[in-house]
Amino acid sequence: MGNTVSFGGPSVVSAVEASGEPEPDRPVPRRLLTARGLGDRLFRYQLTATGLAVLAIMAAVGLFLLLRAAQALRVRGLKFLTTAAWQPDVHNFGIAAVLTGTLLIAAVAVTISVPLAVGTALFISDVAPRRLRRTLVTMVDLMAAVPSVVYGLWGLFFLQQHVIGLSRWLSDWLGWIPLFTVDGTRPGEPLASESVYTASTFVAGIVVALMVAPIQCSVMREVFAQAPAGEREGAYALGATRWGMIRAVVLPYGKGGIIGGTMLGLGRALGETIAVYLIISPVFVIQPHILQTGSNSVSSLIALHYGDASTFGMSALMAAGLALFLLTLAVNFTASSIVARSRSGAQSEA
Amino acid sequence: MTVVEETGLTEGRGEGTDVRTDADGPVDAVPGTELPDRPRRIGGVSRSGVLSLAGAAVSGLCVAVLLFGEVAPFSGALGFTVTAYAAFLAIYAVLTGLEEDRQAVRDRVMTVVLWTAAVLLFTALTLVVGFTAWRGREALPHGNFFTQDMQAAGPLDPLTHGGIAHAMLGTLIMITIALAITVPLGLACAVYLNQIPGRFSRFVRTIVEAMTALPSIVAGLMVYAVWILGLGMQKSGLAAGFAISVMMLPIVIRASDVVLRLVPGTLTEAAEALGAPRWRTVWHVVLPTARSGLATAVILGTARGIGETSPVLLTAGFTAALNGNPTDGPMISLPLAVFTFVKSPEPTMIARGFGAAAVLMALVLVLFAIARVIGGRGPGHQSKRQARRTAKASRRDEQRFAELHAPALQLFDSGSHDDTEQTNDSGDSH
Numbered sequence: 001m002g003n004t005v006s007f008g009g010p011s012v013v014s015a016v017e018a019s020g021e022p023e024p025d026r027p028v029p030r031r032l033l034t035a036r037g038l039g040d041r042l043f044r045y046q047l048t049a050t051g052l053a054v055l056a057i058m059a060a061v062g063l064f065l066l067l068r069a070a071q072a073l074r075v076r077g078l079k080f081l082t083t084a085a086w087q088p089d090v091h092n093f094g095i096a097a098v099l100t101g102t103l104l105i106a107a108v109a110v111t112i113s114v115p116l117a118v119g120t121a122l123f124i125s126d127v128a129p130r131r132l133r134r135t136l137v138t139m140v141d142l143m144a145a146v147p148s149v150v151y152g153l154w155g156l157f158f159l160q161q162h163v164i165g166l167s168r169w170l171s172d173w174l175g176w177i178p179l180f181t182v183d184g185t186r187p188g189e190p191l192a193s194e195s196v197y198t199a200s201t202f203v204a205g206i207v208v209a210l211m212v213a214p215i216q217c218s219v220m221r222e223v224f225a226q227a228p229a230g231e232r233e234g235a236y237a238l239g240a241t242r243w244g245m246i247r248a249v250v251l252p253y254g255k256g257g258i259i260g261g262t263m264l265g266l267g268r269a270l271g272e273t274i275a276v277y278l279i280i281s282p283v284f285v286i287q288p289h290i291l292q293t294g295s296n297s298v299s300s301l302i303a304l305h306y307g308d309a310s311t312f313g314m315s316a317l318m319a320a321g322l323a324l325f326l327l328t329l330a331v332n333f334t335a336s337s338i339v340a341r342s343r344s345g346a347q348s349e350a
Numbered sequence: 351m352t353v354v355e356e357t358g359l360t361e362g363r364g365e366g367t368d369v370r371t372d373a374d375g376p377v378d379a380v381p382g383t384e385l386p387d388r389p390r391r392i393g394g395v396s397r398s399g400v401l402s403l404a405g406a407a408v409s410g411l412c413v414a415v416l417l418f419g420e421v422a423p424f425s426g427a428l429g430f431t432v433t434a435y436a437a438f439l440a441i442y443a444v445l446t447g448l449e450e451d452r453q454a455v456r457d458r459v460m461t462v463v464l465w466t467a468a469v470l471l472f473t474a475l476t477l478v479v480g481f482t483a484w485r486g487r488e489a490l491p492h493g494n495f496f497t498q499d500m501q502a503a504g505p506l507d508p509l510t511h512g513g514i515a516h517a518m519l520g521t522l523i524m525i526t527i528a529l530a531i532t533v534p535l536g537l538a539c540a541v542y543l544n545q546i547p548g549r550f551s552r553f554v555r556t557i558v559e560a561m562t563a564l565p566s567i568v569a570g571l572m573v574y575a576v577w578i579l580g581l582g583m584q585k586s587g588l589a590a591g592f593a594i595s596v597m598m599l600p601i602v603i604r605a606s607d608v609v610l611r612l613v614p615g616t617l618t619e620a621a622e623a624l625g626a627p628r629w630r631t632v633w634h635v636v637l638p639t640a641r642s643g644l645a646t647a648v649i650l651g652t653a654r655g656i657g658e659t660s661p662v663l664l665t666a667g668f669t670a671a672l673n674g675n676p677t678d679g680p681m682i683s684l685p686l687a688v689f690t691f692v693k694s695p696e697p698t699m700i701a702r703g704f705g706a707a708a709v710l711m712a713l714v715l716v717l718f719a720i721a722r723v724i725g726g727r728g729p730g731h732q733s734k735r736q737a738r739r740t741a742k743a744s745r746r747d748e749q750r751f752a753e754l755h756a757p758a759l760q761l762f763d764s765g766s767h768d769d770t771e772q773t774n775d776s777g778d779s780h
Contacts, residue, residue: 043629047542051554054539054603057596058561061568064575119467127464136468142718143475145650147657149685150707153692154478157485157700166428210474217471241457264563271565273660274689299567299660306574306664314579321571325564332560 062325069319071312080319086284086301088309088316095320097284101201101296102324105276106269108205108290113213114262120213121220121261125227126246137221143214152275155207160198160279163206167197167291182292199281201295207275212265219264223257224250256339263335267328273299298324399458402445410438439463482707489705496709500670509698514706516672517687520587521656521713523676524666524683527591528655532598533648540606541632555607561600569597570664578665585667587676590683593661602651609643610636642724649721653714659685684710 073080075091083094124136167182174180182196227250235245251258276297282304283294302317309317414434439459446455488509489495495513503512543555573593577583613636621631637644667680668690682690684706691703 037627039629040627043627043632044546047538047546048550050535050538051542051546051551054535054599055554055557057599058557060576061561061564061572061596064572064580065568068575068579116467116471119464120471123464123468127461128468136472138722139472139475142715143479145653145657145714145718146479147659147685147707147710147714149657149659149688150482150711151478153485153688153704153707154481156692158477158481169429210478213471214475241453243457243460244453246460267563271563271567273565273567274663274685278689278692299565302567302571303660303663318571318575321568325568328563328565328568329560332563336556336559 062322065318065322065325068315069322070315072315072319075312076319084284084286086305086316088313093316095298095323097286098296098298098301098320099323099327100286100288101280102270102298102327104201104288104290105204105208105272105295105297106266108202109208109212109269110262110266112206112209113216113265114258116209117213117216117220117261117265118258120217121224122246122250124217124221125224126242126250137218140214140217140221144218146214148211148272148275149278151207151211152278155203155275156278159206160203163203164194164197167200167202168194170202171197171291178288180291181289183289196293197291199279199293199295201280201287201290204276204279204295204297205290207279208269208272211272211275212268215268216261216265219261220254220257223254223261227253256341260335260339263331263338267331267335270328270331271299271324272297273303276300277303398449399446402442403462406438406442406445409441410434410436413437413441435466479711482704482711485701485704486708488701490708495702495705499672501672503670506696507698509701512702514684514687514702514709516669517682517684517706518709519672519674520666520681520686521683521710523587523674523681524591524594524662525652525656527588527676528594528598529648529652531591531595532602532651532655536599536602536648536651537606537644539603540610541636543603543607544610545628545632545636558600558603558607562604564597564600565660566597566658567660567664569593570661572596573661574664584678585665585680586678587666587673587681590662590666590681591676593665594655594658597658597661598651598655601654602647605647605650606640606644609640609647612643613639645724646721649717653717653721656683656717657685657710657714659683659689662686663689684713 072088072093076083076094080094081099082096083092084097086093086098120140124133124140128136171180171182175182231249231253232245235249240248277300280295280297280300281293282296282300284296287294287296298320302321305313306317411434414430414437417433418430439462442462443455443459446458450458492509492513494510496518497515498511498513499516500512500514501516539554539558543551543558570593573589573596577589577592578585583589617635617639618631621635622628626634662683663686666682666686668686669680669682673679673681688703688706688710691699691706694700694703
């Protein structure tokens with residue numbers, strides 16, 4: 001007990017008084033849920049059953065893909081990861097090419113979308129005129145809901161022709177970097193065929209970037225908006241400029257949101273099917289030159305071949321789908337663990 | 351640039367505690383004089399700011415013209431823009447640096463960069479939507495586009511033949527099936543995650559969160575593996591509905607979970623304290639409180655589900671005919687119709703594809719607008735009509751209580767009233 005306190009008269013007296021009182025008088029919190037009625041028990045069982053059902057559905061996705069893929073995976077073993085060709089009917093197939101393509105497209109997309117998304121999110125949360133903010137937020141959220149096939153159409157019929165200049169410029173000036181090399185062209189040659197620049201990883205990446213940027217932006221903006229007003233005002237009171245405040249308060253606070261939003265966009269970019277399928281011309285070699293025509297991705301491989309696949313071919317496609325599934329799952333788990341560990345998430349648990 | 355930002359700092363301005371710190375505004379406060387009682391400007395326009403912005407823009411343009419026309423062998427519209435922009439930024443930094451310190455220069459330049467990022471993104475997005483709507487203008491004015499299917503129309507037929515009625519019906523049926531599965535299951539699961547905490551529900555939540563970015567084609571593959579390969583069913587609208595449900599379920603659960611978490615704990619505690627069993631608390635307190643948010647979650651999930659192509663591609667098959675029976679025969683949805691239309695080289699088919707895409711986009715827009723209207727408020731905030739209804743109900747309750755306990759209440763009421771009056775009086779007399 002605390003009656004050895006030596007602070008002064010009154011506190012000692014009160015402590016003695018407190019200790020003199022009998023112990024059981026301390027308020028004990030009322031215990032809830034001691035006697036559950038029948039209705040409540042049924043309710044709990046039902047809800048738990050729903051939770052189980054959802055879990056079962058989610059587990060079924062992985063399980064059935066694995067079951068169906070087993071046949072193909074048994075045939076190829078580890079070569080499934082290292083082969084670039086896709087000829088399942090002669091048992092020569094693997095995801096080296098499509099997986100590289102998927103990763104490259106996602107990398108291009110994230111490289112383009114993240115600066116845009118961070119900039120726009122900061123713009124909406126801190127720079128934009130107050131009247132505009134609600135409109136901009138609504139616009140970003142709406143854009144995140146625009147179907148991917150619309151982005152695909154735009155990429156195919158609009159961007160494809162207009163991006164050639166940019167591709168050529170990049171390959172002319174940065175062609176010495178292997179990533180930007182385009183076979184069959186020389187820098188500064190004006191008459192080179194334009195078709196070598198179309199249907200490339202780069203074009204698909206731009207389209208996917210525009211598709212995921214609103215999603216990333218909306219996640220980031222939400223976190224930026226939660227940055228504590230007291231700290232913002234403190235920074236201003238210390239004489240920070242607006243950018244100084246953003247760097248000192250908003251960005252450190254929103255780090256988790258930036259990473260989480262980026263990963264969420266990455267997950268979407270990895271799994272995007274239709275927009276990519278419409279734009280690229282599929283090749284089954286590892287294509288590291290992002291500006292050159294020809295690319296591939298796991299999901300567009302599935303969309304391309306599911307119709308004419310034999311039973312074994314279908315099993316091979318299931319194996320490719322399983323690989324994509326595991327990849328996005330890994331990205332998502334990383335994202336949610338980063339967001340959960342960061343300070344940004346702390347206040348969303350209201 | 352054209353922003354005057356007022357932070358919470360300025361709210362106490364009537365009390366004379368506000369000090370104007372002039373880090374980035376024009377230096378006009380002479381030390382020693384009385385400081386004006388004005389809020390600090392954090393962004394905002396000043397004459398010199400506008401002038402240096404305009405000057406930098408003009409000279410950036412001039413530098414680019416000079417480089418491209420006279421000095422260096424650059425070419426291309428894009429290169430021109432990039433050079434002009436870089437020159438503009440550099441010159442703007444120098445101009446601002448003439449009268450400001452380094453912090454302020456950095457602030458000004460970054461403000462311009464943020465504006466650029468936002469303008470760039472919004473322009474690109476507007477371009478995407480506008481382009482589709484613009485190209486859809488060829489097919490949309492034809493009435494038959496909305497009432498006929500493509501059964502009788504060949505690829506070479508003009509736009510006055512054939513339409514997307516079959517795709518519209520297909521989308522409607524598929525999304526109905528998906529909603530019939532997703533709404534009860536998703537909402538119940540979200541309630542489970544919130545109401546029955548524990549290790550298992552945390553695990554379910556983790557899995558659901560990881561599944562939100564499930565590639566839609568994987569959802570399609572899963573239903574293909576189970577329903578078509580496993581159970582030997584044919585491709586149909588029902589299978590597509592299942593595939594869309596698998597894709598939508600995590601999205602709806604996660605969004606509803608977030609909304610339910612925002613229901614004030616005091617409300618549920620009040621219900622518990624009144625002795626309500628848990629299920630009554632959920633049914634009468636939690637769900638009604640979160641109603642608008644839950645509707646938003648469902649509608650946003652619907653918007654995603656309607657727009658997905660790949661699950662439908664794998665599971666619904668393809669047809670040009672109107673098919674109203676989801677259990678029998680192939681069916682087609684709007685995004686799938688867009689996809690198949692634009693794969694054709696015929697201009698009329700491509701025009702139909704854009705028309706269908708515009709319809710799809712309009713559908714998403716309408717859903718989104720509905721979500722905004724009913725979901726604009728957080729949990730616990732009521733619309734005017736709801737507030738009126740609640741007020742009426744509580745007036746009725748009050749009357750009921752008054753009738754039940756009339757004498758007791760009367761006594762208690764008047765007693766406490768007198769008490770306060772007395773204390774007030776004594777306070778005044780001091």
